Amino acid sequence: MVRRYDVAVVGLGVMGAMAAWQAARQGASVIGLDRFAPGHGLGSSHGGSRIFRMLLFEGAPYVSLARTSLGLFRQLEATSGAGLLDQCGGLLIGTRDGPAIAAARAAARLGGIDHRVLEGDALRARFPQHTLDEDELALYEPTAGVIRPEAAVRAAVAAAATCGARIEPGARCLALDEDGQGTVITTDTGVHRARTVILAAGCWTAGLLPDLALPLRPQRSVLTWFRPAAGGARAHGPARFPVFVRRSGDRQGWGIPDVDGLGVKVGLSGPASPKRWLDRPEDNWTTPPAEAETAPVAAFVRRTLPGLLPAVASAQACMDGRTPDGHFVVGIPARRPGTVVCGGFAGHGFKHAPAIGLAAAQLALEGATEMPVGAFSPDRFERSERSGRPVRSDLGGRRAGPAPRSRGVHP
Incomplete structure (x- = not known):
């Protein structure tokens, strides 16, 4: 017998886990499916630590998403009893x-985000771990900090189960077929039916919707850790070394303090980032990190973080799903009215996951959401193709999705 659900969540990385939690806590009947166990290290939701920040330069909607996510992270901590977010500053x-400083200042005005401007001798005295030039300054945000990614995923999945969701790890989704009455989800362990599907399968998302030809490309991202020089461990812990993002000409990178004894986590962004496209997500598992992927990060460390040894202490493969315009995909495609698509988070989505999960649950259950995800519509790519113009996102805050649908509970 094929069981019926209000919502089937396909993919239980951080986005799917948060969506399952939000849908289940609203009283919907939910099944969550993933080919791996919650908190696994084969997708995009692992790596020991992630950055949380609200002083953003990516666009106005992201500020609102981050603020909502902060409150939901705290709710999930209270529900699970786990520590998920350490606000050590950023x-x-x-x-x-x-442009990054200007955009972040605009975000601070928009969102009323507490921050302080540090420059010159004051900046060097407070944060001597960084090599700083005369033309640089820093915006310090006390609300920023470190997220524990694997713990957050497991906590959200457990919270969804506590609210009544059925969780099925080890179930690989093979096909999603809408038939006018809902969607039939075929996995390698069985068949399920749901009124609405939330598809949050990370780098596998586009492959499960071949009819939409979504331009979501998997990109390999090698995570790297560096040890402090002798006597520098305390100076690079969360009490004295906040998370950071650097946007200074050709010096573009980020870092997270040593929160687990493995070292300081450092990565690159921008043109110098040694990331390559993947033909298949599975290819990421079989290729260990290579020196060509880690050497540019070591060079960045040598140039900007003199208290760290510029030799990679450890490295781990991760991957991101990316869109042509660099923005998320969150919404209901016109040609797939029974599917909420969540993807394209490009390595900076983890901090927004609770809000994205809330948006996905609202879209699945009500057909619209209060979250500002209108500019992330999956249909923007089709509009661009028809017009012959490049994809652009206005990053506006309009509601997304078709007219509300009724929510029924099926046995």
Whole structure:
């Protein structure tokens, strides 16, 4: 007998886990499916630590998403009893007149985000771990910090189960077939039916919707850790070394303090980032990190973080799903009215996951959401193809999705 659900969540990485929790806590009948166990290290939701920040330069909707996510992270901590977010503070380092600093200041005005401007001798005295030039300053955000990714995924999945969701790890989704009455989800362990599907399968998302030809490409991202020089461990812990993002000309990177004894986690962004496209997500598992992927990060460390040994202490493969315009995909495609698509989080989505999960649950159950995800519609790519113009996102805050649908509970 094929069981029926209000919502089937396909993929229980951080986005799917949060969506399952939100849908189940609203009283819906939910099944969560994933080919791996919650908190696994084969997708995009692992790596020991992630950055949380609200002083953002990616666009106005992201500020609102981060604020909502902060409250939901705290709710999930209270529900699970686990520590998920350590607000140790954060730095945005950039050139005084650079675009990142200007955009972050605009975000601070928009969202009323507490921050302080640090420059010159004051900046060097407080954070001597960084090599700083005369034309650089930093915005310090006390609300920023470190998220524990694997713990967050497991906590959200457990919270969904506590609210009545059925969780099935080890179930690989093979096909999603809408038939006018819902969607039939075929996995390698069985068949299920749901009124609505939330598809949050990370780098596998586009492959499960071949008819939409979504331009979501998997990109390999090698995570790297560096040890402090002798006597520098305390200076690089969360009490004295906040998370940071740097946008200074050709010095573009980020870092997370040593929160687990493995070292300081450092990565690159921008043109110098040694990331390559993957033909298949599975290819990421079989290729160990290579020196060509880690050497540019070591060079960044040598240039900007003199208290760290510029030799990679450890490295781990991760991957991101990316869109042509660099923005998320969250919404209901016109040609797939029974599917909420969540993807394209490009390595900076983890901090927004609770809000994205809430948006996905609202879209699945009501057909619309209060979250500002209108600019992330999956249909924007089709509109661009028809017009012959490049994809652009207005990053507006309109509601997304078709007219509300009724929510029934099926046995």
